[in-house]
Every structure is written in C-alpha cells, then in structure tokens.
Amino acid sequence: MIRFENVSKAYLGGKTALQGISLHLPVGSMGYLTGHSGAGKSTLLKLIMGMEKANGGRIWFNGHDITRLSSIEISFLRRQIGMVHQDYRLLPHLPIVENVSLPLIIAGMSMKEALPRALAALDRVGLRDYANHLPVYLSGGEQQRVDIARAIVHKPQLLLADEPTGNLDNDLSRDIFNLFKEMNALGITVLIATHDLNLVQQEPSTCFVLEQGHLR
Ligand code: ADP
Ligand code: ADP
Numbered sequence: 001m002i003r004f005e006n007v008s009k010a011y012l013g014g015k016t017a018l019q020g021i022s023l024h025l026p027v028g029s030m031g032y033l034t035g036h037s038g039a040g041k042s043t044l045l046k047l048i049m050g051m052e053k054a055n056g057g058r059i060w061f062n063g064h065d066i067t068r069l070s071s072i073e074i075s076f077l078r079r080q081i082g083m084v085h086q087d088y089r090l091l092p093h094l095p096i097v098e099n100v101s102l103p104l105i106i107a108g109m110s111m112k113e114a115l116p117r118a119l120a121a122l123d124r125v126g127l128r129d130y131a132n133h134l135p136v137y138l139s140g141g142e143q144q145r146v147d148i149a150r151a152i153v154h155k156p157q158l159l160l161a162d163e164p165t166g167n168l169d170n171d172l173s174r175d176i177f178n179l180f181k182e183m184n185a186l187g188i189t190v191l192i193a194t195h196d197l198n199l200v201q202q203e204p205s206t207c208f209v210l211e212q213g214h215l216r
Contacts, residue, residue, distance in 0.1 A: 007057035035210030082151030084161035
C-alpha cells in the first residue's frame with residue numbers, strides 16, 4: 001500500500017525531520033510507527049497525506065509515485081485516506097452525525113445521502129445513539145471514537161492515526177486500539193503513530209521505530 005524509498009525531509013530553516021527512510025506497509029496490514037516526541041512520526045504521516053513534500057527519495061501509494069503530485073492529485077489521494085488526530089478536532093457547534101458526515105459533504109455528497117452513511121459509521125464505533133448530541137456532551141474516549149467514525153465514513157483504503165490515545169488513560173487507549181483492529185479486519189490498512197509502547201509491544205505486526213529521523 002505504502003512504500004518509502006530513501007525518503008528525507010528537512011523543514012524550512014534546515015531542521016532535518018526524516019533521513020534515509022525506506023519502509024513497506026503491505027495492503028491489509030496493521031502497522032505501528034513509534035519513537036519519542038520529535039522523532040519524525042507526524043512528519044512521516046504528513047508525507048503520506050501530501051501535507052508536506054519530501055526533499056529526496058520516492059513515496060509510492062498503491063504503485064503511484066506521490067512525491068510530486070499536483071494539488072488536484074493530492075485531493076484525490078486524500079479521499080483514499082482517513083486521518084485520526086490526537087485532539088479529535090470535532091466542530092463544537094455541529095451534532096456528532098454532522099461532524100461525521102463532513103468528509104462526504106466536502107466531497108460533494110448531499111446531506112440526504114451522507115446522513116445514513118454517517119449513522120452507519122457511528123454504528124461501527126458503537127455511538128449511533130449519540131448521533132444528535134453536540135461533541136461537548138461526550139467524554140474524551142467517545143470523542144475519539146467519533147473522530148475514527150469520521151475518518152472511515154468515506155471508506156478509505158488507508159487509515160492513519162497520529163497519537164490517537166495521547167489524551168486517554170490506559171483502559172480507554174486499549175479500547176481505541178481494539179477499534180483500529182476492527183477497522184483493519186474490515187480490510188482497511190492501518191498505520192498508527194504512537195509513543196505508547198505498552199499498546200504496541202503486544203502486537204507482532206509491522207512496527208517501525210523512528211529515532212531522531214532515522215528508522216531503526
Ligand atoms: P513526532 O511526531 O515524532 O513528535 P515530528 O514529525 O512532529 O515528530 O517532528 C520531527 C522534527 O521536525 C522535530 O524536531 C520537530 O520540531 C520538527 N518539525 C516538525 N514540524 C515542523 C515544521 N513545520 N517546521 C519546522 N520543524 C518542524
Ligand atoms: P504533534 O504531536 O502533532 O507532532 P507538535 O506539537 O509536535 O504536535 O506540532 C504541532 C504542529 O507544529 C505540527 O503541525 C508540527 O508540524 C508543527 N511543528 C512542530 N515542531 C515545529 C517546529 N520546530 N517549528 C515549526 N513548526 C513545528
């Protein structure tokens with residue numbers, strides 16, 4: 001699904017965030033990206049999303065080189081990816097179901113078409129009953145599940161998560177990781193960036209460890 005070939009990224013001002021990264025995330029896999037804060041995890045995810053551009057190397061998404069895409073091609077790429085954030089990023093004035101339907105509305109779908117799909121996505125994360133609540137009435141763990149529902153509502157091939165349990169305690173974190181496994185079982189390739197090794201170590205699947213911009 002994703003292949004990096006000798007990828008490097010330096011930010012304006014010269015700060016090197018990634019150096020000589022080569023990795024392969026197979027279709028259907030459940031991958032982890034670990035490393036301390038500042039190791040380059042967010043940068044690596046942003047390169048996959050086309051939110052940052054690599055300075056060197058090649059990145060392949062389903063066999064397509066995504067290192068030098070036009071903005072139209074980048075928007076097409078992003079429709080195939082769902083992104084989960086540490087801080088949920090729900091719009092506070094919109095009911096849960098409308099938050100979840102946003103990616104579909106932005107892609108041009110009518111509200112009438114989008115709502116049943118958003119309800120189905122909420123069902124997947126066990127929150128259908130909360131559809132008409134505003135985000136403020138939900139706990140942190142519930143808001144994170146809403147963020148996941150929003151990330152999968154457009155049926156992406158790839159689900160990326162950047163420290164998805166960074167604001168949650170251990171039990172809730174485990175629930176969220178189990179939810180990612182359920183999404184993976186549906187056929188979605190998953191890549192989770194986390195510094196929480198307790199959650200990762202029990203998993204034998206693909207694990208990439210970043211140390212100061214290098215893959216160990
Ligand atoms: P992580 O997600 O593992 O915490 P990041 O990818 O956020 O790591 O950061 C990697 C390095 O790049 C850090 O040194 C960080 O300060 C730097 N960095 C990240 N984003 C930017 C940016 N927009 N401009 C300059 N430096 C950045
Ligand atoms: P995260 O956990 O998402 O990496 P950060 O606090 O590291 O959160 O970064 C927040 C935002 O600031 C990100 O968009 C990141 O790219 C940017 N950023 C991080 N480090 C730097 C930096 N040294 N200079 C400029 N922007 C940075």
